[in-house]
Each structure stands twice: as structure tokens, then as C-alpha cells.
Amino acid sequence: MRTASRPAPDEPPGASHDEAPGARSGRLLEWYDRHARALPWRVLPAERAAGKQADPYHIWLSEVMLQQTTVATVKAYYEKFLRLWPTVEALASAPAETVMGAWAGLGYYARARNLHACAKAVAAEHKGRFPATETGLRTLPGIGEYTAAAIAAIAFDVPAAVVDGNIERVVTRLHAIDTPLPAGKALVKAHVAGMTPSRRPGDFAQAMMDLGATICTPRRPACVLCPLSEGCLARIAGTMELYPVKAAKKPKPARQGAAFVAVRAGDGAIFLRRRPETGMLGGMDEPPTTEWGVRRDGATGAGAAPFPAAWTRAGSVVHVFTHFQLTLEVWRADVADAAGAEGRFVTPAGLVAVALPTLMKKAIELAEPAALAPSPPQRKRQI
DNA sequence: GACACGTGGGT
DNA sequence: TACCCAAGTGT
Structure with a gap:
């Protein structure tokens, strides 16, 4: 049983919660409303409030490009792809060599092959509409656990538990999880599932990622600016930079x-x-x-x-x-x-x-x- | 779970 | 310089 004076994590797996559920997500969304990064594929909170909807094609394209790739690198490629292929049907109809040529320099070229295959599948088997569920999205090439959850949450308002590298860092620090990744991934995901609000789940996911990218950074995190610093176990212990713990890397021949x-x-x-x-x-x-x-x-x-x-x-x-x-x-x-x-x-x-x-x-x-x-x-x- | 799979920027 | 890191997926 917690006391009122001890701020506690929201809904850790298996725990009771006497702090209001969603207190953390509420603080995070307030922060996001003020500090969301303006990105070419993103619908900002104010735009969303005015009725603008996220385009699943845009979200999917950006998410695939962002796999293991920095935002700064992706921007130009995203704009180029959207200019060349404004719709998923247009991308599906493009010659493979043209798609590979447009992707050249972005790396992980299996992504480009899967991107094209996915576009063809959406155009031919889904009437040009992306599936609106994680399960449906997971059947498509190049869409794995993370990307399916991200598209479902951001483009379709599904309260999916989105876990990327940023969110792993935020959550392992919040709860001082020292199980090395990827073994600790399941616990991280359980915590994220517990935090994810039914309202604005897409903004919540993007807010967590923005937080990881701009405040809860790998080195020298700006905890003084963090909306989740209260009750962050790594912050309290001063061990922020020790998280996330990762398995040892192999030498490079x-x-x-x-x-x-x-x-x-x-x-x-x-x-x-x-x-x-x-x-x-x-x-x-x-x-x-x-x-x-x-x-x-x-x-x-x-x-x-x-x-x-x-x-x-x-x-x-x-x-x-x-x-x-x-x-x-x-x-x-x-x-x-x-x-x-x-x-x-x-x-x-x-x-x-x-x-x-x-x-x-x-x-x-x-x-x-x-x-x-x-x-x-x-x-x-x-x- | 382990490994293959690119590239550019930061420290 | 030599690492580390970035909105992971497929096998």
C-alpha cells in the first residue's frame, strides 16, 4: 500500500494504483501539447483538435523510413517519396528499380523491397486502405511489432502499446529496469500498456518518443525539463545514464x-x-x-x-x-x-x-x- | 534468441 | 579514433 506522499509509477504490472490512473499520461500529453516537434508526417495536437486526420499512408511511409534511421535523415527522403508517389496506389504501380533508386542512401535495403511489396498488397488486397488493427497490419511485409502498433495508434487511434528504442529508454529509467534488452522488452511493454490512455493513444506514443529524443536522451538527459521526472527511479538514484542495460555487442570482423x-x-x-x-x-x-x-x-x-x-x-x-x-x-x-x-x-x-x-x-x-x-x-x- | 541487415552524425 | 546511437524486421 502506497502512501499519498510517495508518487508511484502508473499501473506497474500487477500492482494496485492509488494515484489516479493516467496521471503520468496526462502530464506527458500536456507537455506534448506545448513541445511536440513539427514533423512533415505529423498532425500536431492543435491541428488534430481542428479536425485534421493523420493519413495512414503518410504514417506508414514515415515509420518504415524511421526504422533504425534518424529523423534528420528521413525528412528529405520522405518528402521525395511523397512527391514521386502521392498515394499508396502510385507507389504500388512504380517500377521496383525506381523505388530502389529513390531509397538509395537510406540503408537497410530490405526495407525498400518490403515497402514496395507492402504498397502492392495494400493496393491489390485492401482496396488501397491500410488495415486499422495491429493484427491486420502485422500481415504486411516490413511491418513488425513496433510499426504495427505505431500505425494503429497514430493513424487509427487504437490504444496499442508502442515500444521503440526511445520508449525503452524512458521506461527502463522510470522503473529502473535492469534486465538487459532485448530480454527486458516484455516488461517494458507491460508498463507501456499500463500507461497508454484510451484517449489520444497516438499522441501518447509520439509524446513518449519525442520525450526520449529530446529530454530523456542517452547521455546527459535533461531531467529538470522532464514531465515524468517525479517518481522516476533512475532520476532519484542518479543512475539515468546506466539505462537501458543492453546485451554486450559482438566484435566487428x-x-x-x-x-x-x-x-x-x-x-x-x-x-x-x-x-x-x-x-x-x-x-x-x-x-x-x-x-x-x-x-x-x-x-x-x-x-x-x-x-x-x-x-x-x-x-x-x-x-x-x-x-x-x-x-x-x-x-x-x-x-x-x-x-x-x-x-x-x-x-x-x-x-x-x-x-x-x-x-x-x-x-x-x-x-x-x-x-x-x-x-x-x-x-x-x-x- | 541470435544474427543479418546501412548509413550518417555525435562524442 | 573508436565507439555509440537512430521511430526495427525477417529469418
């Missing part, structure tokens, strides 16, 4: 490979091929590369080239992926053709529309800077 940038005489076109649909950089374009081996003495010399030419070494690029570091030896050659190798030549003007991952842009930039330079009509005047 090094791999080696080679890339071959063939430049066609005359128009400066670059020889590209399409990577396999699955696996690293799946479905994206590249100058031919060797396998990326663990051994330093792997075949990375000119002898590993896709076709004979006067290959010269341009240098190497280092690129760090999620689970390994890659060093790519870059070779270049001026050629007349590709001697029957699988692939195609793309002119510098055409490269902007090609699905080139950042790593491959690095390799091309090193071997043939002119290929990726802004084309003359678009180049900004030097001052």
Missing part, C-alpha cells in the same frame, strides 16, 4: 574485396550490374565486385576483374556495416565495351537515377570523380 570501375571511352559511362535480390545491398546496383572475404590474401587483384582490361589500382575505400568492416580495393580502366560481361553502362547523367548504395558511390567517386559530379546544367555556380 574485417572483410576484403575489390571493385572494378570500368569507364567507357567517349561518354564516360560506368559499367554496373545488379546485385542479387537478397543479402547485403540486395537488389541494388554496383560496379562489379569480388566476393567479400575474411582473408586478407583473397583475390582482390586485377586478375579478379569481370573482364580483361588495362586495370589500374585507384586506391581503396573502407566502409563500416552493421556487422563487419569492409575494405574494397578499387580498380579502374578505360574501356570500349565490357566484353560480354553481365551488366550495363550508365552515363553520368543516368547515375542519379540508379540504385547505388553509399559504399558503391564511394568506390566510383574514387575511381572516376567526374561520373558523380553534378552535371553541368545543375551545377551550382562556384563563388
Whole structure:
């Protein structure tokens, strides 16, 4: 039994609550009404009060882009996708290469493949309307536990328990949960379910995420500004930065490979091929590369080239992926053709529309800077 | 549960 | 520099 003088968490799993249920969510929503970030896909509280509805297509598109990706990075891509494809039907009708090309640089390219597949499913099997329930949303490609809950709450006012990385941090601090993630995820979700109000569940979820992004930050959280600081166990103990506890990370091995940038005489076109649909950089374009081996003495010399030419070494690029570091030896050659190798030549003007991952842009930039330079009509005047 | 899966920015 | 981190999902 709690005393009135001891502020307690709202409805921890299995506990009674003698503080008004929703006291925390109420304080958080008041904070959100004043401090919500204006984001391109977001309907602000005042707009919502005036009758504006969130567009499920917009919410879905932004949520998929935001998976493991910063808000700052997503903004430009979100605007571009909405400009190219204003509706889910338009996106569904787009060629896959065009979608992959528009996604190039955002990373985690399976998201783009699933995005396109999801758009097609919504257009063909759901009459262009996203399902309004978590269960329905979960059947769609690229929509997992988090994204289904987020879309249900934000676009359809379903009181779903939304748990992302921000909310994990907020809640583990609030309750001093020291079970390492992801094992502690179920407990976090139970707490979130207990906090989620039936009114404004979407704003509640967005408020929790904004709080994590701007106040309850990984380092040096601004507890003095936090609407939930009262009764926050980590705050009371002064151990905020110890949460969330995460499982130890594995070391990142090094791999080696080679890339071959063939430049066609005359128009400066670059020889590209399409990577396999699955696996690293799946479905994206590249100058031919060797396998990326663990051994330093792997075949990375000119002898590993896709076709004979006067290959010269341009240098190497280092690129760090999620689970390994890659060093790519870059070779270049001026050629007349590709001697029957699988692939195609793309002119510098055409490269902007090609699905080139950042790593491959690095390799091309090193071997043939002119290929990726802004084309003359678009180049900004030097001052 | 473990692992594969990108990239850019911050400290 | 070498980490850490970001509105996770699929297998």
C-alpha cells in the first residue's frame, strides 16, 4: 500500500494504483501539447483538435523510413517519396528499380523491397486502405511489432502499446529496469500498456518518443525539463545514464574485396550490374565486385576483374556495416565495351537515377570523380 | 534468441 | 579514433 506522499509509477504490472490512473499520461500529453516537434508526417495536437486526420499512408511511409534511421535523415527522403508517389496506389504501380533508386542512401535495403511489396498488397488486397488493427497490419511485409502498433495508434487511434528504442529508454529509467534488452522488452511493454490512455493513444506514443529524443536522451538527459521526472527511479538514484542495460555487442570482423570501375571511352559511362535480390545491398546496383572475404590474401587483384582490361589500382575505400568492416580495393580502366560481361553502362547523367548504395558511390567517386559530379546544367555556380 | 541487415552524425 | 546511437524486421 502506497502512501499519498510517495508518487508511484502508473499501473506497474500487477500492482494496485492509488494515484489516479493516467496521471503520468496526462502530464506527458500536456507537455506534448506545448513541445511536440513539427514533423512533415505529423498532425500536431492543435491541428488534430481542428479536425485534421493523420493519413495512414503518410504514417506508414514515415515509420518504415524511421526504422533504425534518424529523423534528420528521413525528412528529405520522405518528402521525395511523397512527391514521386502521392498515394499508396502510385507507389504500388512504380517500377521496383525506381523505388530502389529513390531509397538509395537510406540503408537497410530490405526495407525498400518490403515497402514496395507492402504498397502492392495494400493496393491489390485492401482496396488501397491500410488495415486499422495491429493484427491486420502485422500481415504486411516490413511491418513488425513496433510499426504495427505505431500505425494503429497514430493513424487509427487504437490504444496499442508502442515500444521503440526511445520508449525503452524512458521506461527502463522510470522503473529502473535492469534486465538487459532485448530480454527486458516484455516488461517494458507491460508498463507501456499500463500507461497508454484510451484517449489520444497516438499522441501518447509520439509524446513518449519525442520525450526520449529530446529530454530523456542517452547521455546527459535533461531531467529538470522532464514531465515524468517525479517518481522516476533512475532520476532519484542518479543512475539515468546506466539505462537501458543492453546485451554486450559482438566484435566487428574485417572483410576484403575489390571493385572494378570500368569507364567507357567517349561518354564516360560506368559499367554496373545488379546485385542479387537478397543479402547485403540486395537488389541494388554496383560496379562489379569480388566476393567479400575474411582473408586478407583473397583475390582482390586485377586478375579478379569481370573482364580483361588495362586495370589500374585507384586506391581503396573502407566502409563500416552493421556487422563487419569492409575494405574494397578499387580498380579502374578505360574501356570500349565490357566484353560480354553481365551488366550495363550508365552515363553520368543516368547515375542519379540508379540504385547505388553509399559504399558503391564511394568506390566510383574514387575511381572516376567526374561520373558523380553534378552535371553541368545543375551545377551550382562556384563563388 | 541470435544474427543479418546501412548509413550518417555525435562524442 | 573508436565507439555509440537512430521511430526495427525477417529469418
